[in-house]
Amino acid sequence: xxxxxxxxLSLILLFTPFxxxxxxxxxxxxxxxxxxxxxxxxxPRVYEFGLxxxxxxxxxxxxxxxxxxxxxxxxxxxxxxxxxGFPVAYYIAKIARKRSxxxxxxxxxxxxxxxxxxxxxxxxxxxxxxxxxxxxxQGAGLIGEPVELLYNDVTVVMGxxxxxxxxxxxxxxSTMDGMDNALIEAGYNLGGSRFTVLRxxxxxxxxxxxxxxxxxxxxxxxxxxxxxxxxxxxxxxWFTEQIYQQFxxxxxxxxxxxxxxxxxAFTSLAVWLGLKLTGQNLASTVAKD
Amino acid sequence: MNKFLNAxxxxxxxxxxxxxxxxxxxxxxxxxxxxxxxVIALFxxxxxxxxxxxxxxxxxxMVAKLRATGGAGFDLAQPSVSRIKAAQSEYGIYKPIDISxxxxxxxxxxxxxxxxxxxxxxxxxxxxxxxxxxxxxIVDVSKAPxxxxxxxxxxxxxxxxxxxxxxxxxxxxxxxxxxxxxFDAYDDPAAYQAILDKLEAKLIDCKKNVKAYWTGGDMxxxxxxxxxxxxxxxxxxxAFKLYSQNPNIRFVPTRTGALAWIDTFTLxxxxxxxxxxxxxxxxxxxxxxxxxxxxSSGAISAVKGGKExxxxxxxxxxxxxxDDAAIANLKVMPSVPAGLEDMEGxxxxxxxxxxx
Numbered sequence: 146x147x148x149x150x151x152x153x154l155s156l157i158l159l160f161t162p163f164x165x166x167x168x169x170x171x172x173x174x175x176x177x178x179x180x181x182x183x184x185x186x187x188x189p190r191v192y193e194f195g196l197x198x199x200x201x202x203x204x205x206x207x208x209x210x211x212x213x214x215x216x217x218x219x220x221x222x223x224x225x226x227x228x229x230g231f232p233v234a235y236y237i238a239k240i241a242r243k244r245s246x247x248x249x250x251x252x253x254x255x256x257x258x259x260x261x262x263x264x265x266x267x268x269x270x271x272x273x274x275x276x277x278x279x280x281x282x283q284g285a286g287l288i289g290e291p292v293e294l295l296y297n298d299v300t301v302v303m304g305x306x307x308x309x310x311x312x313x314x315x316x317x318x319s320t321m322d323g324m325d326n327a328l329i330e331a332g333y334n335l336g337g338s339r340f341t342v343l344r345x346x347x348x349x350x351x352x353x354x355x356x357x358x359x360x361x362x363x364x365x366x367x368x369x370x371x372x373x374x375x376x377x378x379x380x381x382x383w384f385t386e387q388i389y390q391q392f393x394x395x396x397x398x399x400x401x402x403x404x405x406x407x408x409x410a411f412t413s414l415a416v417w418l419g420l421k422l423t424g425q426n427l428a429s430t431v432a433k434d
Numbered sequence: 435m436n437k438f439l440n441a442x443x444x445x446x447x448x449x450x451x452x453x454x455x456x457x458x459x460x461x462x463x464x465x466x467x468x469x470x471x472x473v474i475a476l477f478x479x480x481x482x483x484x485x486x487x488x489x490x491x492x493x494x495x496m497v498a499k500l501r502a503t504g505g506a507g508f509d510l511a512q513p514s515v516s517r518i519k520a521a522q523s524e525y526g527i528y529k530p531i532d533i534s535x536x537x538x539x540x541x542x543x544x545x546x547x548x549x550x551x552x553x554x555x556x557x558x559x560x561x562x563x564x565x566x567x568x569x570x571x572i573v574d575v576s577k578a579p580x581x582x583x584x585x586x587x588x589x590x591x592x593x594x595x596x597x598x599x600x601x602x603x604x605x606x607x608x609x610x611x612x613x614x615x616x617f618d619a620y621d622d623p624a625a626y627q628a629i630l631d632k633l634e635a636k637l638i639d640c641k642k643n644v645k646a647y648w649t650g651g652d653m654x655x656x657x658x659x660x661x662x663x664x665x666x667x668x669x670x671x672x673a674f675k676l677y678s679q680n681p682n683i684r685f686v687p688t689r690t691g692a693l694a695w696i697d698t699f700t701l702x703x704x705x706x707x708x709x710x711x712x713x714x715x716x717x718x719x720x721x722x723x724x725x726x727x728x729x730s731s732g733a734i735s736a737v738k739g740g741k742e743x744x745x746x747x748x749x750x751x752x753x754x755x756x757d758d759a760a761i762a763n764l765k766v767m768p769s770v771p772a773g774l775e776d777m778e779g780x781x782x783x784x785x786x787x788x789x790x
Contacts, residue, residue, distance in 0.1 A: 189523055189524045189772055190524065205780070207780075207783050207784055207787045208783075210787065211787065273656075273660070273662065274660070274662045275660040275661070275662060293594075293645070293662075295646075296645070296646045374649070378646065379641060379644050379645075379646055379647050379786070379790070380641075380786070380787070380788070380789050380790065382783075382786055382787050387783070390779065390783070391779075392498060393494050393495055393498045394494040394601070394775075394779065395775055395776060395779045396494075396497060396498065396501065396521075396524070396525075396775065397776060397779070398501075
């Protein structure tokens with residue numbers, strides 16, 4: 146009896162910080178945002194309950210265009226991060242020798258030691274018209290005039306891939322690490338080409354890691370703020386920038402909260418769709434033990 | 435490990451004791467450059483029992499921060515005079531200022547009157563002037579000698595060589611240069627919308643000239659100093675600061691007149707150190723402190739003879755930019771009525787989202 150009581154107590158004690166964290170920092174603010182988004186402003190300090198903010202969002206093409214743009218670039222970044230991350234992860238998990246594995250993994254982690262902001266400014270220094278790349282190209286005689294590489298969508302995509310690729314590599318490595326090399330050898334022994342082995346053995350085995358990485362990367366991209374704002378061009382709008390604008394420069398918290406809820410619903414829907422299409426579920430990917 | 439924890443606890447306790455021994459903390463919510471470290475050090479030397487904590491911000495963020503807490507968390511804020519009335523009537527985030535506790539005799543009367551005009555609500559004064567300056571154009575005169583007005587930013591010969599800050603300032607400036615008076619339409623939403631529609635078309639058309647919309651003073655400084663951009667709309671203070679690094683970078687008040695702003699001292703509704711706040715206000719209006727702050731902010735103090743108290747290089751830049759006619763042509767920005775910024779915001783969003 147005593148034993149189960151202490152067990153229960155320690156479970157409660159261990160669980161409390163986590164529960165408090167989820168409740169106070171995630172659930173409650175989310176409810177607050179949801180409530181705020183249903184407040185419709187009639188006059189200064191006079192509010193009414195209703196869905197007008199959501200209709201406002203749907204009626205203004207700029208807002209949902211920005212959301213679709215954000216989603217489309219996030220998908221693109223996810224695909225690119227997978228293409229870049231998969232070979233790296235495969236090398237670390239399967240080809241590299243045991244001893245160098247940790248070192249390689251550490252090398253992937255190093256960029257994370259520097260904050261997002263500093264990394265974005267690094268890109269700015271490299272890519273601006275009077276920056277390092279432009280001067281190098283001129284010095285090499287490849288171009289006659291300074292060239293502006295900053296402030297366009299390509300830069301944003303590149304910056305985002307650079308920021309998030311690690312979050313693709315980690316789940317991929319941990320999934321492929323558990324794969325028995327004998328499976329790959331058997332594939333070759335049975336006459337499979339490299340491509341067949343990759344397609345029929347490696348990818349299906351790594352699928353949970355791929356989906357988990359894609360979910361994390363997609364969510365990080367859609368919710369990122371600094372990289373798109375700092376590297377983006379004069380035509381680029383990111384949805385989180387819209388939320389900031391509504392909250393801070395327009396004093397329009399109701400619209401900002403609405404946008405926040407829309408973004409949450411939209412990304413959740415995208416993740417659900419992704420899981421359905423790949424035949425995975427959350428338990429087999431992100432929550433895999 | 436235990437020793438380490440003990441050390442941390444002891445440190446924390448010591449820190450707590452230290453902060454409670456210093457009876458008062460003055461939490462200042464202000465603009466970058468308005469409270470330089472050397473001034474804070476001198477203030478804390480004069481009043482050893484007051485700790486100064488500074489948070490740098492801008493107009494919109496100041497209002498947003500104070501709104502989030504109902505006016506708590508800061509003891510003295512410095513929004514522009516145009517951001518007092520609407521913010522107070524909508525969110526009640528300020529409290530009236532007791533002018534008898536401040537030496538108002540040192541302040542330039544014109545500025546004091548403007549602040550009284552725009553920051554008096556129900557007969558009570560909410561703000562006290564601190565620094566003023568203008569919004570106009572920053573131009574590299576060696577590369578764009580004939581750029582004199584807002585619409586010149588859209589001149590095809592500067593294609594890809596100008597920048598703007600996509601905020602209300604550029605809307606107001608363009609409107610004046612296109613022969614409209616947005617201030618007259620402030621209380622008439624339909625008329626204001628008509629002006630905004632014209633501005634939207636103009637600025638979308640102008641987009642091909644824009645290299646990038648600047649978002650912070652540092653970004654603008656880098657664009658101008660590197661020569662990547664030859665002109666932009668800007669605060670004069672940025673131009674005055676850059677003048678000392680490159681004398682070709684000048685402030686142009688524009689042919690339709692620069693837009694004048696006055697940054698104020700305003701007490702947040704739930705500020706807890708009013709006395710310290712009044713002490714700070716009187717402290718920074720001393721001539722030698724005025725020079726220090728003008729040096730780091732680039733703006734002109736609201737005290738009498740504020741221009742003469744600027745550091746030499748900045749004063750030279752001011753004199754180059756403003757002759758008497760330009761001073762007479764200044765357009766003081768009135769209080770922004772509630773709701774106007776929503777209308778402007780949508781137009782700014784459409785401009786940003788449009789492709790050129």
